[in-house]
Every structure is written in structure tokens, then in C-alpha cells.
Amino acid sequence: MKSFEDINAFYREKLEREVSEDLELYARTGPLQFVYGSGPEHAGVVLIGEAPGKEEVRLGRPFVGKAGAILDEILKATGIKRNSLYITNVVKYRLARPGKRPGTYANRPALPREIQLSLPWLREELIFLKPRLILTLGGVPLKALCFIGNCGILELSACHGKAIDIRINETPSTYVPLYHPASQIYNRSLKPVFEEDFQAVRRLCGDTEE
Numbered sequence: 001m002k003s004f005e006d007i008n009a010f011y012r013e014k015l016e017r018e019v020s021e022d023l024e025l026y027a028r029t030g031p032l033q034f035v036y037g038s039g040p041e042h043a044g045v046v047l048i049g050e051a052p053g054k055e056e057v058r059l060g061r062p063f064v065g066k067a068g069a070i071l072d073e074i075l076k077a078t079g080i081k082r083n084s085l086y087i088t089n090v091v092k093y094r095l096a097r098p099g100k101r102p103g104t105y106a107n108r109p110a111l112p113r114e115i116q117l118s119l120p121w122l123r124e125e126l127i128f129l130k131p132r133l134i135l136t137l138g139g140v141p142l143k144a145l146c147f148i149g150n151c152g153i154l155e156l157s158a159c160h161g162k163a164i165d166i167r168i169n170e171t172p173s174t175y176v177p178l179y180h181p182a183s184q185i186y187n188r189s190l191k192p193v194f195e196e197d198f199q200a201v202r203r204l205c206g207d208t209e210e
């Protein structure tokens with residue numbers, strides 16, 4: 001059976017090759033700086049974000065920057081232990097573009113093509129983990145799960161906080177679409193929505209509570 005190390009090494013090499021062969025994508029991205037998923041391999045609950053940022057690259061773990069601080073706050077408030085979760089991203093490298101000063105990089109949104117190229121890696125990760133519950137943070141991971149589960153594309157505004165059944169490689173699971181923690185930095189009205197949705201998550205998490 002493949003280990004996580006095998007899966008990560010295989011898809012990293014594949015993705016590096018595919019990005020370098022896609023001249024349009026290659027020209028629009030910075031150097032590929034990877035951050036892998038992190039957490040217990042037997043976690044029943046998997047949390048999926050969009051892509052690592054600068055701080056995640058620096059520390060080598062997902063959700064350790066500003067968005068991670070908001071996530072930690074809500075996990076604490078709802079009594080869900082972060083170290084009981086497996087945390088990963090759809091795109092495993094920083095979505096970078098050249099910054100204003102030479103040698104610097106800024107974040108940018110994911111391009112449809114790179115979400116598509118990243119799907120096989122996320123799918124394999126989920127097949128390996130077999131989570132009973134998946135939490136998607138933001139529109140990109142929601143879209144990714146809709147593709148992986150082969151169901152129609154859902155709008156986050158219409159389905160956030162709801163438990164949705166999915167089959168991944170014939171294994172049944174449930175996912176809950178949530179807003180991205182960083183969305184409340186730009187739109188304060190999403191904070192209470194995010195908090196209410198996490199109450200639903202807490203009820204579904206059960207054994208990860210303190």
C-alpha cells in the first residue's frame with residue numbers, strides 16, 4: 001500500500017512537470033513552493049482550504065497564518081481539537097505572482113487550470129484517509145469536491161453549513177461547505193454565519209470534541 005510520502009512525492013513531481021509544460025500557467029506563477037497536508041492519518045475529519053500562503057510556506061504547515069488564527073479561534077470556541085483533524089489544501093503550492101519589488105511574490109486566486117491539475121492529488125489523499133466528515137473552507141474546495149464526487153457544482157451561498165452526502169471512490173462520506181476563515185476579514189457580516197455553521201459542524205464532529 002502507498003504511504004503518504006509516496007503519494008506526495010508522486011503528485012508533486014507530476015504537478016511540477018505539468019505546470020512547466022503549460023506555458024501560460026508557468027508564466028503566471030512564481031516558483032512552486034509546496035506545503036503538504038498535515039495531521040493524523042486516521043483522522044475521521046478532514047478540513048480542506050484553497051492553497052497555502054507565505055506563512056504556510058515558511059512554517060511548512062497549512063493554516064498557520066492570518067486565516068489559520070481565525071480558524072484556531074473558532075475551533076477553540078466550539079471545542080474541536082485542531083490536532084484531531086487532518087488539514088490540507090486543494091492546491092498544494094503557494095498561488096504566487098511576482099510582487100512589486102524584485103524577488104518578492106504576492107498571492108493570487110487559483111486559475112481553473114491549476115485546480116483541475118490539483119484534483120487527482122486531493123482525490124488520492126481522500127481515498128487514503130477515508131474521512132467520515134469533510135469540511136471545505138471557501139469556494140475552491142467546494143468546487144473541487146463537487147468534481148471529485150461527480151455531482152453538480154453547488155453555490156457556497158446556498159449550501160454553507162449543510163451536511164451533504166458524497167461518494168469518493170465508492171466510499172460514502174459527508175461534507176459540510178463552510179466559508180473561508182479569511183472571508184470575514186473582508187466581509188464582517190460573514191463572521192456570525194461562519195460561527196453558526198461551525199455549531200452544525202460541532203454536532204457532526206462528535207468524538208473530536210474536548
Ligand code: URA
Pocket residue numbers: 049050051052053056061062063064065067068089
Ligand atoms: N492557509 C491555507 O493553508 N489555506 C488557505 O486556504 C488559506 C490559508
